[in-house]
Amino acid sequence: MIALLLAGTLSFAQTAKPQKTAAPADDYSGMYSFLQEGEFVQINLEEGNRLTGFISRYSDSEKALFVDHFFEKAELHDHDIGFTTRKVHGIWFVFKGTVSRGPGKTREAEAYYVIKGALTQYTSDANQVVTAKEREITFRSFPQDVEDEAAAKTGGARR
Numbered sequence: 001m002i003a004l005l006l007a008g009t010l011s012f013a014q015t016a017k018p019q020k021t022a023a024p025a026d027d028y029s030g031m032y033s034f035l036q037e038g039e040f041v042q043i044n045l046e047e048g049n050r051l052t053g054f055i056s057r058y059s060d061s062e063k064a065l066f067v068d069h070f071f072e073k074a075e076l077h078d079h080d081i082g083f084t085t086r087k088v089h090g091i092w093f094v095f096k097g098t099v100s101r102g103p104g105k106t107r108e109a110e111a112y113y114v115i116k117g118a119l120t121q122y123t124s125d126a127n128q129v130v131t132a133k134e135r136e137i138t139f140r141s142f143p144q145d146v147e148d149e150a151a152a153k154t155g156g157a158r159r
Contacts, residue, residue, distance in 0.1 A: 026099075026113075027045050028043055028045055028076070028081075028099050028113055028115075028141075029043055029044050029045045030042075030043060030113070030141050030142065030144070031043075031141070031142040032113075032115060032139035032140060032141050032142065033139055033140045033142070034055060034056075034057055034139065035057065035137075036057070036058060038058070039055070039056060039057040039058060040055075040056050040142070041053065041054075041055050041056075041115075041139050042054050042055075042056065043081075043115075045076065049076060051071070051074040051075060051076045051081070051083070052071055052074060053070075053071050053074065053083065054068050054069055054070040054071060054085070055068070055069040055085055055093060056068050056069075057069070059089070060089070060091070061089075067088050067089065067091075068088070069085035069086060069088050069091070069092060069093060070085060070086050071083045071084070071085055071086075072084050072085060072086045072092075076099075079098045079099050079100060080096075080097075080098055080099075081095070081096075081097055081098065081099050081115060081117070082094075082095060082096040082097070083095050087122075087124070090123055090124040090125065091121065091122065091123050091124075092121075092122050093119060093120065093121055093122070094119075094120045094122070095117055095118070095119045095120075095137075096117050096118055097115055097116050097117015097118065097137075098115070098116060098117060099113060099114075099115050100113070100114055100115075100116070101113060101114075102114035102140060102141065104141070104143075107141075107143075107144040108143050108144050108145050109143055110140055110141070110142065110143050111140040111141060112141050112143075112144075113141040114138055114139065114140055114141070115138070115139040116136075116137070116138045116139075117136070117137065118134055118135070118136060118137075119134070119135055119136075119137045120132050120133065120134040121133045121134075
């Protein structure tokens with residue numbers, strides 16, 4: 001009886017195929033370098049592949065102050081990423097590029113992810129004349145432990 005039960009279990013185990021589970025998508029969420037030392041881009045990949053975030057940069061008028069440009073529109077399709085920020089003090093940004101794995105070996109290393117593409121900075125003067133400055137740029141992810149430490153100091157993302 002035990003042999004029959006054992007043979008049936010063995011037969012079932014050989015015919016049952018393990019179910020494949022989809023590999024989780026890369027989570028590109030985190031802080032990335034921006035134009036100058038101390039400035040950064042915060043990328044948040046939320047449920048449903050929704051992308052949010054902001055750019056935190058030095059004010060043009062007073063370098064001791066930070067200005068946050070929150071994403072007005074943002075999208076992520078596979079590895080293609082794009083965003084447009086809200087206008088703050090007559091300045092806004094448009095970015096289009098791609099996300100890829102960088103040279104960092106782990107999330108605790110700088111540049112575990114890199115985002116490369118074209119960044120256009122738009123500036124509107126007092127007469128509403130808009131100028132555009134486009135440049136190729138690479139955003140490098142900050143080490144995860146540094147990112148967590150910065151978030152703890154500032155109480156999380158700034159609003």
